[in-house]
Amino acid sequence: MFEGAFCASLDEVVKAVLDKQLTIGQAAKDFEVSRETIRNWVGKEKRRRSGNTEQARDAAERARVREMERRIAELEQENAFLKKCAAVRHVRVGWLSVRRSSWPARMVPPVRPRPAPPP
Template sequence: MAHKKSRRHSAEFREAAAREVVDKSRPVDDVARDCGVTGQTIRNWVREFRAGHDTTDPELSGDERARLRELERRVRELEEENRFLGKSVAFFAKKHR
């Protein structure tokens, strides 16, 4: 029995999801959850994207690229903390009315 590849998602959708991982350094599992697909599916899309695009940034050294990824990770953490604090403030403000 021949295996037919499912193409439920458009090429644009797959590329946008792959760019979230490659360009924005978002974790695969987060992107997968947002897109409603499995982590392996996102990894496959990232592999296809990298095969068709030059994803190296010649202007950044390895150390600079690692530092950029670390800073992007820290920004994500701070954004998550801010969302949590905003929800907490709203909860306590509502509770004390």
């Protein structure tokens, strides 16, 4: 974009305004560059630092897509596991057909209250 000493002074001007808290008017006087030019340079550098440039947005979008693809793969694995569990839930044991979800409740004998002791 820019070459040589001009590029170095551009960086100096922008750093002076952003890092050293010089005003744009003071930097324009010190570096003998118009205020509007410095304002444009500073605005471009602020956008670059904050990530509002096209490259930064593209990188953020790619990262978001990667995260979504990872999440989709994770959900597909969970879904496959749940399908296998549902297929195993109903089992035939010899002549008896049993649903696994009912095993603990039906296999345990019912609890009956004890009679009160005589007085």
